[in-house]
Amino acid sequence: MLPLMKYTSTRRHFLNRLSLLSVASSLPVGRFLFSSGAPVLANSTTSPTTKSVVKNRAPLAPSVFHFLPLGSIQPAGWLRLQLRTQADGLSGHLDETWADVGPDSGWLGGKGESWERGPYYLDGLVPLAHLLNDAPLKAKAQRYIDWTLDHQAPNGMIGPTSNDDWWPRFVMLKALTQYQEFTGDSRVIPVMDKYLRYQLSQLPQKPLHDWSKFRWQDELLSVLWLYNRTGSSYLLELAQLLRKQGYDWMAQFADFQYTQRITAEYIKLEKGEGLKDLALATHGVNNGQAIKTGPVWSQVSGSGADRDAVLRMISELNKYHGLPNGMFSCDEHLAGLDPSQGSELCTVVEYMFSLEHSLAIVGDPTLGDRLEQLAFNALPGTFTDDMWAHQYNQEPNQVECSLHRKPWTTDGPESNLYGLEPNFGCCAANFHQGWPKFVASLFMLSGAQDDAAKDGLVAAVYAPCEVRTEVRGVAVHIVEETGYPFQASVRFTVNPAMPVSFPLQFRIPAWAAGTTIHVNGQSAPVSEPGSFASVDRTWKAGDRVEIRFPMTPRVSRWFHDSIAIERGPLVFSHNVGESWVKLRDRGMTADWQVYPTSQWNYALNVDADAPAKSITVSESEVGEGPFTSRRTPVRLSVKGRKLNDWRAEDGVANPLPQSPVVSDEPEETITLIPYAAAKLRITAFPKCKS
Ligand SMILES: [Zn+2]
Numbered sequence: 001m002l003p004l005m006k007y008t009s010t011r012r013h014f015l016n017r018l019s020l021l022s023v024a025s026s027l028p029v030g031r032f033l034f035s036s037g038a039p040v041l042a043n044s045t046t047s048p049t050t051k052s053v054v055k056n057r058a059p060l061a062p063s064v065f066h067f068l069p070l071g072s073i074q075p076a077g078w079l080r081l082q083l084r085t086q087a088d089g090l091s092g093h094l095d096e097t098w099a100d101v102g103p104d105s106g107w108l109g110g111k112g113e114s115w116e117r118g119p120y121y122l123d124g125l126v127p128l129a130h131l132l133n134d135a136p137l138k139a140k141a142q143r144y145i146d147w148t149l150d151h152q153a154p155n156g157m158i159g160p161t162s163n164d165d166w167w168p169r170f171v172m173l174k175a176l177t178q179y180q181e182f183t184g185d186s187r188v189i190p191v192m193d194k195y196l197r198y199q200l201s202q203l204p205q206k207p208l209h210d211w212s213k214f215r216w217q218d219e220l221l222s223v224l225w226l227y228n229r230t231g232s233s234y235l236l237e238l239a240q241l242l243r244k245q246g247y248d249w250m251a252q253f254a255d256f257q258y259t260q261r262i263t264a265e266y267i268k269l270e271k272g273e274g275l276k277d278l279a280l281a282t283h284g285v286n287n288g289q290a291i292k293t294g295p296v297w298s299q300v301s302g303s304g305a306d307r308d309a310v311l312r313m314i315s316e317l318n319k320y321h322g323l324p325n326g327m328f329s330c331d332e333h334l335a336g337l338d339p340s341q342g343s344e345l346c347t348v349v350e351y352m353f354s355l356e357h358s359l360a361i362v363g364d365p366t367l368g369d370r371l372e373q374l375a376f377n378a379l380p381g382t383f384t385d386d387m388w389a390h391q392y393n394q395e396p397n398q399v400e401c402s403l404h405r406k407p408w409t410t411d412g413p414e415s416n417l418y419g420l421e422p423n424f425g426c427c428a429a430n431f432h433q434g435w436p437k438f439v440a441s442l443f444m445l446s447g448a449q450d451d452a453a454k455d456g457l458v459a460a461v462y463a464p465c466e467v468r469t470e471v472r473g474v475a476v477h478i479v480e481e482t483g484y485p486f487q488a489s490v491r492f493t494v495n496p497a498m499p500v501s502f503p504l505q506f507r508i509p510a511w512a513a514g515t516t517i518h519v520n521g522q523s524a525p526v527s528e529p530g531s532f533a534s535v536d537r538t539w540k541a542g543d544r545v546e547i548r549f550p551m552t553p554r555v556s557r558w559f560h561d562s563i564a565i566e567r568g569p570l571v572f573s574h575n576v577g578e579s580w581v582k583l584r585d586r587g588m589t590a591d592w593q594v595y596p597t598s599q600w601n602y603a604l605n606v607d608a609d610a611p612a613k614s615i616t617v618s619e620s621e622v623g624e625g626p627f628t629s630r631r632t633p634v635r636l637s638v639k640g641r642k643l644n645d646w647r648a649e650d651g652v653a654n655p656l657p658q659s660p661v662v663s664d665e666p667e668e669t670i671t672l673i674p675y676a677a678a679k680l681r682i683t684a685f686p687k688c689k690s
Contacts, residue, residue, distance in 0.1 A: 016216035030249065051181075052470065053445045053455075056313040057228045059236075061302040062449035064363025065458055067440065068469050070181035073438045075131055077464025077481065081624045083379075083435055087132055089387030090420070090589060091432045094121060095140060100425055101443040107144050107159030107172075109151065114160035115516040117429040118144055119171035124349075124432020126175050130182040131436055145179050149187045156198025158191065161520040164542070166199070166212040166219075172221035192226050200238045208245040216246030217293040223298060239300050247281065249290040249404070250297075250306060254311045258282050261319040261336035264410050281336065284330020287317065287346035287428075289493060292354035295361035314370065316557040319652045323396050324556060324564035324571050324683050325375030325381065325675055327351065331393045331408040331415065337559040339684040340407050340653045341415060342393025345427035348378045349434040356441040359460055365507045365530055368461045371441065372509070374567040375461070377483045379434045380627035380676035384418050388589045390431055391416050392423035396564075396683035399576055400651035401594040403583075407652045417583065419591030420677070443467045443478070446505060456503035458532065462490050471541045472502040483622035484549070485569045486633045486674075492545040503536040506547055509569065519543070553615040553636060557610045563604060565636060565672055572636050572672035573681035575629055596680055601647065602640040602670055603661045603686040614639060627676040636672040641665045643686055653682070660689035 040447055052070035076081055083591060086092075095101045099112055101121045106114025122144050129137035152158050159169055173192065175275040180188035208216055220242055227235040258281070262272065267279040280286055294309025321328035321336060323343065329335035331342035352374050359367040382394040391401070393408065393415040403413040414422040442465050447455035455471050459480070468479040475497040482490040494504070508515050510530035517524040519535055520543060527533040554566045565572045577597030582590050606614045616637040625631040641663035647654055675683055 002365055014587070024466075026521055026616070040123065043645075054228050055449050056169050057231055057298060058226075058375050058449075059302075061307075063361040063462065064301065065444035065446055066362045068443060068445060068467070070178055070440055072467060073131065073439055073442050074468075075464070076276070076466055076479075077467065078483070078622055078624070078626050079435075079439065079455045079463045080132075080177055082441070082627075083128060083132055085385075085625070086432070086435055087128055087134060087137060089383075089385065090389070090428070091125065091128055092134075092137055092140075093588055094428070094432075098420065098425075098588065100430065101429060105144070106162060108147050109160075112494070113161075114163040115165065116171055117167040117425065119168050119175055120426070120429035121432060122175040123171055123178070123430070124434070124436055126178045126182065127436035127440065128432060131439055141179070141644070145176070145185075148176070149185075149191050152191050152194060155193040158195050164206075166208060167210075167215060169195070169199075170212065170215060170219040173219060177222055177225045189226065189229060189301045190444075192222070192579060193230060193232065196223060196226065196238055197234060200234055200241065203238075203241050203245060208242070210280060211286075211544065213245065214247045214280045214283070215289050216242040217296045218289055220296050220300075221292075224296070236300065243297060244687040247277070247290075249293040249313070250309045251307065252281060252290075253316055254515045256316040256320070257335050258514070261338075261341075262333035262409050267333065267410070279333070279514045280589075284328075284332045284334065284344050284347040286564045287328070287330065287334065287348055288350035288354060290354075291317075291351060292357045295358045299361065310354075310362060310367070311364065314367075322558075324558050325378045325394070325396050326370055326571075327378050333409045335407075335409045338407070338655055339396035339559055340398075340563070340655070342395045342411070343378065344393055344411075345382050346392055346430045348382065348471070349431055349437075352379065352434060353437055357439060359441065360444055363532075365532055365659050366510055367570070368507045369509045369511070369530075370460050370487065371438070373571070375434070375438050376569050377675040378628075379438075381679075383431075384586065384592070384679075385625060385628040385630075388640060389418040389420065389592060390422075390427060391418055392427050397575075397653045397656075398679075398681050399596050399600050399648050399653045400680065401592070403593070404651040406650045414591070417591055417593055420586035420589050421438065421585070422591060439465065444467075445469070445471070446503065456505060456534075456536075458505040458507070459490075459492070460507055462507075471496075471502045472500055473496055476500070482522070485632065486622050486626055487619065488548050488551040488568070490547045490549070492547075494539045494543045494545065495541045496539050499538050499540045501536070501538040503534045504539070504545070505532040505534045506545075508533050511554060511566070511568070514548050516548045517545045522622050551617070552612045553617065555606060555611045558684040560656045561687065562656045563606065563608060563659070563687045564684050565606070565611065565638065567617070567634070567636070570634075571675045571683060573675045573678040573683040574600060574602060574670055574685075575673050575678035576680035576682065578680050594680055599642060600653070600680070600682050601643050602668075602682065603643045603646075603659075603663055603688045605667060605688040605690075607690065608687065627674060629673055629677045629679075632673045632677040638670050638672060640670045640685070641688060643666055646686065656684060656686050659687040661686045662689050 076527045098119045104110035104112035105118045107118030124142045205254040262282045294306045298307035317328040327343040329341035332344050335341035355371040383390045401416045425611045444458045444460050477495040479493045513529045556564045579595045620633045622633045
């Protein structure tokens with residue numbers, strides 16, 4: 001009756017005999033709950049930050065919004081607890097249990113790993129440590145920072161002498177710019193300046209190649225960051241050279257050719273061409289990083305077409321490779337529309353980082369919509385609840401996590417295991433930036449490049465936080481309290497040091513028709529979905545703004561006319577019963593396989609035109625661990641029927657049958673929980689014929 005379960009139980013029995021079986025350790029139990037996301041206050045030792053915003057310096061084109069200096073936004077509520085979970089998990093201990101970033105790292109002067117892994121780790125560890133004001137974590141990050149700053153070669157080169165690739169230094173520059181913003185360390189800018197002058201002198205004879213050629217836009221961010229602080233004209237020359245030597249991503253997406261699932265044969269992997277242009281142009285992480293290329297370059301070129309290229313890139317990736325968790329498939333090359341295909345964790349965090357910068361430069365609210373989709377679904381969905389283990393590839397329809405080669409385009413059999421470094425160690429080193437950089441994007445400054453008298457603030461993406469910044473010369477403190485994305489209400493308390501007039505903008509997501517805004521209890525006008533609503537007034541201490549978003553369930557359409565259920569920025573999944581089987585210990589953590597213990601092959605009986613009629617919503621308080629199946633604060637009930645012909649092979653759900661489908665099986669009530677909470681899941685469902 002249940003071949004799947006039979007296989008599972010046999011497999012478990014086998015592993016049990018090998019003494020490898022263990023059930024996932026119990027999850028940390030919430031230490032406390034708090035009412036609807038009321039803020040867990042920032043550490044009192046964190047001094048209020050009112051550093052000035054650095055806007056683009058002429059002749060750079062102005063960006064629509066501007067990042068607040070790091071440290072201006074403090075995570076609160078569930079978001080702060082999520083960062084704490086991250087710090088208590090692998091992020092806070094990776095160096096203790098993984099030699100690649102351990103004491104022998106080349107980035108600490110040792111003989112160990114000397115390429116991208118040290119800088120990757122630091123790129124997330126620096127903001128995590130400083131946002132939590134966690135002294136031991138800050139000390140960990142400081143060792144790598146100090147080594148890099150104190151060991152610059154006389155010619156200007158930074159990093160391990162055993163490896164002179166440009167690419168890992170792109171990442172170290174990103175870490176250094178963040179560190180400088182948090183600390184103001186006066187060593188950073190001279191070291192960066194000397195290094196970039198050196199690089200400009202070397203690039204003509206030692207040009208960008210493979211990874212650095214395809215990721216040049218990431219270095220450009222740091223080049224422009226420094227230009228905005230020093231105004232040295234050689235940096236604009238360097239920007240032009242990076243563009244000239246770098247891959248032309250805008251051209252790739254102006255005439256997008258990679259519309260099919262990419263295979264190992266297509267990119268000639270077996271002939272050793274994995275680092276040739278064709279392979280790198282279709283590589284998931286490269287595409288995730290590339291999404292910001294148009295906006296970032298537009299600051300130099302001044303071209304509106306470059307700036308808007310981001311929307312076309314996202315649209316093309318979504319059209320041919322889009323998945324219901326907001327990602328495009330990349331396992332690890334572009335993999336088509338089947339929701340059994342995977343997406344690499346590096347791509348999730350790099351796509352988020354691209355969206356954060358693109359949103360600031362372009363000011364298009366749909367970029368914020370997608371950023372939330374990734375942050376609230378794909379990012380937490382690919383970690384264990386305690387963040388001690390992660391996947392390389394996650395799938396929207398993920399019915400088993402086990403050693404299998406199918407269905408990946410080019411990845412290996414460990415790719416969807418939860419573990420220390422399944423498949424390849426890049427994600428273990430790189431994932432740390434996801435949550436901390438998201439915090440930095442919650443609020444941005446609006447206003448003209450050269451006129452602070454026109455400044456305002458923008459709530460760009462939503463999560464509980466506190467902001468301390470300066471607007472039009474007045475210190476402003478804002479508290480954002482919310483159980484969003486699980487709950488409808490977002491409440492802001494605005495506390496300027498003295499009454500000050502400025503526009504406060506709120507992103508109205510494209511899905512949010514019917515949003516209401518109240519200012520001190522009075523209804524305020526709301527702009528169309530997919531825009532920014534502006535409340536322009538003289539703000540006084542204690543002013544309150546409450547936004548309520550419509551949280552009625554929606555239906556979206558996917559592969560073979562399947563459907564996914566969304567509510568707010570969350571997509572919902574059927575949580576397949578999970579049996580966690582330890583494959584092996586890995587130092588302080590372990591590698592896990594997850595086998596299904598219940599059936600998953602359901603088609604949904606939902607009225608796609610009026611889904612709210614056939615879906616029941618139940619909410620509870622938002623506390624610690626909202627992205628876990630035990631503590632998820634929102635569940636949906638829907639009707640469905642089993643579809644006996646839809647099965648798994650080799651641990652992978654077969655392609656969905658074309659919808660609508662007919663099933664003679666009895667109707668059942670099925671519970672859906674947020675995608676991220678369901679580690680085995682169905683997200684795209686066949687739709688029953690009505
Ligand atoms: Zn990776």
